[in-house]
Amino acid sequence: MGNFLSQFNVLVNREHDSNVPDVQLDFENSSMTDEDAESYSNVLHMLEPTADLLELLRSYDGCGEYIRQAIGSPSPETESEAWTHVSQAVLKLKMFHRYATSIENCLPQILHTLCIGDVNKNLERHQPLARILCQLLDFVFEFDSLKMRTPQIQNDFSYYRRCLSRGKLANDGDLKSAMSEDELANKLSFFYAQPTPMLKTVTEVTTAFVEKHRVGRSVSECLSTLASVCYHTVSNSKKKPQRPETTAFCLRVMVIAIIIYDHIDPQGAFIKSSPINIKSSVKAIHSHGNTSDTPNLISALRYNTKHLNDSSTPKTIKTLMASVA
Template sequence: MGSILSSFSKGNDSLVPDLNLDLENATPTQEEFDLHKRVSSLLQPTDTLLNSLRNYQGCGELIRKAISNPTPENEEEAWKAVQPAVAKLKQYYEYSGALPELLSAFCEGNVRKNLEKFQALTKLLADILDFAFEFDYLKMRTPSIQNDFSYYRRTLSRGKLANEINTHNHQTDLKAAMIEDELATQISLFYAYPTTMLKKVTDVTASFVEKNNLGKSVSECLSGLAAACYHSVTKKRVQRPEMVDFCLRVMVVSIILYDHIDPQGAFNKQSPINIKSSVKAIQTHGINEYTNLMSALRYNTKHLNDDSTPKNVKQLLSGH
């Protein structure tokens, strides 16, 4: 496996390891059915979450009114407006919890064979990475998210509107849940980071690696998924524009995660990731998301500026 993947870094497209994956039409086998069903149920809200983020209506005007003129009426109005918004923010925060269970399935035994064998699970892993990319793109265009949660947290910390909150059971439950285990603090830090969901996915993956001592297996999983997405696009296994964009996004996020998980990163000469071929695929096929994909590689990777990164690779990404 190592010798096959190491060829990915030599700059020859034909040497990129080609996994036999069909990401567009994967269906669960009997062996993966139970896990697929369980994880699918967790990931089911994906489209709903992204649509709610696209249509997110901030509470900025009411919050500004409550701050500039803090009457009980204005504060109550702002508080009531921010409640459903915070419920959505909490839902976004909890999304990536299925990732460790998927990684466990791939890391038992031969990783490459598992990716090919459990293609429906591989597609679910790709769905999580794609969601992270799209979520962060939308989040960065929605500054009201952080403003709304900051107001919510400040109000909680002051203990204001306690009586009003207690008149609504669902609000009481939400407040109790967010105070418990300092969840409000965690969510606040979560939204403060520019690429919120990618950071969460990276942290969850890194924690899984550390707890289970599976760095090599997870790295193989990520480099294998990146290669599968690369071939899906360059060999035209996916034809629909939305699937081409999907595969390119997953390829990029896989590279970013690999660069954070592997001690040597994705850019050195021993890496199984062929950065030149990946960038070429983005340049050739990523018309719709070229700028976003290249920016993600440049600003979200960890080892790009290391001394071990070849100068031509740095130059390849520095101009984008």
């Protein structure tokens, strides 16, 4: 263990920390004025349901026992009870998917304001909007982490699809009218088949925005700046004490920003010339991360980025990521 820690410290200290960003965001006192709330009302509503959605997912128990009864001891009673519980579960799954659709509608508006023109000036001028983007990235990490720990979702939806295919909903009015279209069922099935559905949504929306407006450099700059702001907020926590929730928030945002950056930048986040210092970022996760998030943060960087295994990625980075996984 001592040799591992020694090797880890050598790897992360071989380079200096990232450059201090020009933009400063206050995550501790992030209250919004009435004027700001009015200015960003078109995207603020997107954040309103996030806490409730996370709580719904956190308390998602699944319908496994009822499904097993319906399959193992089929009868009108067991099948009806299974369907009652599965139908309630599917309503929750619809809510999660509907929120992903709202991201598809609102995220381009946020990116347009922050990334068209001078990115640093935009981030300074629209700090509340920059914090909204950070809150969205934080939600993405938390939702997907919970989803990956909830295999019941796919089991429940598979049973629902099986009921659809067998026509067992012929007498079920409201839910059938809302969910019977095969196209919607297919969308839901594809969405929940993804290990990280919210991250995939945000990455695809950002990629589409970049391709449409040809602003890859600006969006990359925005993401790298947010990652850098979060890193320095965390690394300066000893000089400027902050709440543990703020530290955890910044690390989650930093990681998601790095992952999306790595997907939209042609060369990725791991090359030597990248504005993101991966070694320092990993060090910050291990030094300041809490016990529940740290393994997920490292795994996210290792398995959800695009360019980690490219030949252009320095061997020291590959060694570091392999050693801390």
